[in-house]
Amino acid sequence: MMLINNKWYVAPIQLNSSFLLPIILILFLLPIIKQVRAKKIKWKKDIIYGLFLIYIWILLSITLFPIPLFGSGAKVYTLGFGKQLFMNYTGTKVPGFWEH
Numbered sequence: 001m002m003l004i005n006n007k008w009y010v011a012p013i014q015l016n017s018s019f020l021l022p023i024i025l026i027l028f029l030l031p032i033i034k035q036v037r038a039k040k041i042k043w044k045k046d047i048i049y050g051l052f053l054i055y056i057w058i059l060l061s062i063t064l065f066p067i068p069l070f071g072s073g074a075k076v077y078t079l080g081f082g083k084q085l086f087m088n089y090t091g092t093k094v095p096g097f098w099e100h
Contacts, residue, residue: 002068002076009076011068017061024053 002009028050035041070076 004079011070013069015067015069017065020057024057028053
């Protein structure tokens with residue numbers, strides 16, 4: 001949900017961090033499959049690599065996601081970018097700061 005000019009806008013679709021799970025799983029399984037074929041499995045390296053991928057997934061899920069996806073022609077796109085960037089989470093205004 002986005003608050004723009006004291007109106008709430010809800011995106012019909014939200015892209016969550018679960019979108020990245022198949023990508024991270026593939027990135028984890030490719031080196032392991034190569035190691036199994038070569039019969040040189042390095043468990044310590046694989047565990048550290050897996051923990052690194054989990055860290056990247058958590059980092060992206062906190063900083064990047066959820067991404068609201070609005071359809072084409074949505075009311076949000078008719079508003080100016082300056083109005084879209086100001087999101088009022090607390091419902092309070094800073095006197096003199098946003099007033100023109």
